[in-house]
Amino acid sequence: MSLLEVRDVSRSFGGVRALDAVSLDVEEGSVVGLIGPNGAGKTTLFNVVSGLLLADAGSVRFAGDEIGRLSPHRRAALGIGRSFQNLGLMLDETVAFNVMTALHRSAPYTGPDVLLRPWLRNRGDRALEQRCAWALQRFGLLADRERRVRDLSFARARFAELAAVTAEAPRLMLLDEPTTGLDLAEVSRLDAVLGQLRRDGTTILLVAHDVRFVMGVCDHVYVLAEGRMLAQGPPRVVQAHPAVVEAYLGTPARAG
Ligand SMILES: Nc1ncnc2c1ncn2[C@@H]1O[C@H](COP(=O)(O)OP(=O)(O)OP(=O)(O)O)[C@@H](O)[C@H]1O
Ligand SMILES: [Mg+2]
Structure with missing residues (x-):
């Protein structure tokens, strides 16, 4: 059983399908990366997992229990912590x-x-x-x-x-673009702290545009594009995936 199990989650904003039947698993004790171009739905997925948004369809399970209708506070009390793209x-x-x-x-x-x-x-x-x-x-x-x-x-x-x-x-930490705005020394400090956290048994799901950082720290990487999961696997596999190279890695990484 995975610590976090997202199954067929969809969420629309008006006509925009920000998440379209998205599934994702995070094993306890692992560091999992979520990458994808701007507007792919990464932050929306974090919001659905942490409870700031409710999914239109699909399920979110944490430690075996359905949490998809719980308030953000209840989810935090269960052990889901998060950081925000624009500083919370x-x-x-x-x-x-x-x-x-x-x-x-x-x-x-x-x-x-x-x-x-x-x-x-x-x-x-x-x-x-x-x-x-x-x-x-x-x-x-x-x-x-x-x-x-x-x-x-x-x-x-x-x-x-x-x-x-x-x-x-938290038992599960959701980090939305923690490396954005950090210089190299700061990124390596973050890298070291993430290493300590994982040794302490914390499970981490992180979004980052810094692909090298993601590939370096993650055991498993998911690639989201236009609300759909495009690919997943160990970093080596994802990096070589033709659809990923074309849709994401082939384009210059965004600076901010
Ligand atoms: N609260 C909202 N109201 C309306 N549309 C939204 C809302 N939140 C997100 N969207 C739309 O949903 C889509 C996914 O946005 P989201 O912020 O999840 O992408 P992202 O992958 O985090 O992008 P970025 O890399 O720029 O942070 C986008 O088209 C966005 O405009
Ligand atoms: Mg985002």
Whole structure:
């Protein structure tokens, strides 16, 4: 049984079929890549898995259970964490506040509780603060913990987001273009952290336009184009797939 099983998922926006009977499996403990041109449906698939969007048809199973109608909070509590293509952080809050908020998000109470019943925040604070510090350290962010996200470079803000996601210790991490805007040294830091996470047993599904990065870190790669799954397999196989070379790898990779 795969940790994540997406079966025949479709989702349209008006006349646009963003996902057309898409299936995908992520084995527990693996790092799986999802590539494809702009508008292929990658982020839509992440939204359907994390619960920000409901599929029109098809099923999403996590650890054997159907989760396709659950709220994003319920899915986070089950162990699905994610990062966003355009940073899912509160820019005017500090790095530490963002990480602590994420830690509360995966706690067994809801987002409105955190806002409306702030005393819940104080429960078990010490343990959470330790997890927060550990996550920040992992990304070299301890010195920035009290800085506002808005005042950080894009790469450091991206790391702050990844620290927030990893602090939750999700069983499955969905990373939407984590390498975009990072320089080579930063990409290699990310690479190292992903290696640690996988050694800790975290399962990772990631979208990236940096094909070399994807082929380097992933065990298995899926290729989406115009809402349909075009190919899948180990990186070597996918890289050589004629339809992939033509539809995706043959065209220059997008910079941003
Ligand atoms: N909320 C929305 N409302 C309307 N159309 C949408 C919405 N979200 C996505 N789409 C459309 O669905 C299609 C897939 O978009 P999606 O963002 O999933 O692609 P993507 O593969 O993540 O692209 P990119 O590489 O540019 O991030 C596109 O045609 C997009 O315009
Ligand atoms: Mg996207």
